Amino acid sequence: MATRTRRPERRQDPLSRERIVGAAVELLDTVGESGLTFRALAERLATGPGAIYWHVTGRTELLGAATDAVVATIADDDADATPQEAIRALALGVFDAIDAHPWVGTQLARGPWQSRTLRVFERIGRQLQALRVPDAAQFTAASALLNYILGVAGQNADNTEAAKPGIDRTEYLDAMAAAWEQLDPDEYAFTRTVADQLRRHDDRAEFLAGIDLILAGITGPGPGPRTAGSR
């Protein structure tokens, strides 16, 4: 192997959409959505801001492409899993992707359903078919699951971004519990009764519990498709 391509450190690897999106993801991960600047991005790519526009139409598209890149990372279905397990795994895949890249949550929560979200919709729908949910109920069921997932996505995005460096999640939840317990007993009777649960709160588990609740409603009780037995 005599061919020794000496790499000129960082010579003009020609700019490409791929490289741009990759650098954007890095920037978003390290400095957040407001840190994704054409100037910062250009510097990281050792070029001028104008160059980026040759490969990408603007900031919105770039943000979308970065989101797509992360979402594409979510694992495929396990063929051996039950439909419920597959849906849980998919939902957790989205959850974890957002945990690792909080800005993705904000992005997904904003809709409208494009390729990114449509892919998730498709995967949920297939599992619902496998669950023998009646045709007429599939759309509603898939939408409900997806909307729930996107709802949590949006909430978690800011949670983790707000938690920034210093305060970790546990401290944050403790503080929240304390705050809830100070609320007006008349106006916030219910909230106060559940405040203490925040101290034992597990975001992931809670998220999954919500998925299970909706799944129960979907498969659930009536003369439905497959009453119990699930789980």
Place this chain on the structure above:
Amino acid sequence: MATRTRRPERRQDPLSRERIVGAAVELLDTVGESGLTFRALAERLATGPGAIYWHVTGRTELLGAATDAVVATIADDDADATPQEAIRALALGVFDAIDAHPWVGTQLARGPWQSRTLRVFERIGRQLQALRVPDAAQFTAASALLNYILGVAGQNADNTEAAKPGIDRTEYLDAMAAAWEQLDPDEYAFTRTVADQLRRHDDRAEFLAGIDLILAGITGPGPGPRTAGSR
């Protein structure tokens, strides 16, 4: 043509947080979130941009205050309603508020749970107590409902904003149905089977159906609190 003295018309009603927030809501309704500018707002209030900062700490707080103002508009619970009815009415209240003020959806979807969303959480929770959902399950159930509502909120926000003036919702859904039917049959088998339903899609009804699905999961089948009978 006796051009008479210009009456001050809009004399310095002294600036106040209330007036500022009111003007912000108007601006947001007419020109969208990107149109809420300190300069535009100042002009509308016949003052300079700096003046606003005396009453409001910055753009983020202003956006939050505007959201609060709209959310405060949602009707209170009807004391005679069943818990399910009350939850549906509340959810529809949020839905309709976003329909009238699309930017509110984006705002709510971003979390974190503050006074705005907490109020909704509280109201849901109370109805769940009335439904005799077991204590240990209340938090999860209320969260699931709220997250679903916020998920739809985020999606609808952009739908309506994208639909802007020309294209109305029906045309938009028709176009979406057509697009879905063009998708790759292998990759989007499920999505294609439900595409046609978009042509008969009713956002409001679909939203409610999702609520009912989750409610079914909550009250649903097991040895639960009040198995059937509900509705």
Place this chain on the structure above:
DNA sequence: ACCTGAACACCGTTCAAGT
């Protein structure tokens, strides 16, 4: 074809100065 970087038309926010 692709890249450069100055220039344009904006922003949110600050702050000395006014009343």
Place this chain on the structure above:
DNA sequence: ACCTGAACACCGTTCAAGT
């Protein structure tokens, strides 16, 4: 106490000019 508006430090985006 409250308001004014110029000024500051940014933005995204465009575009003539370069290779």
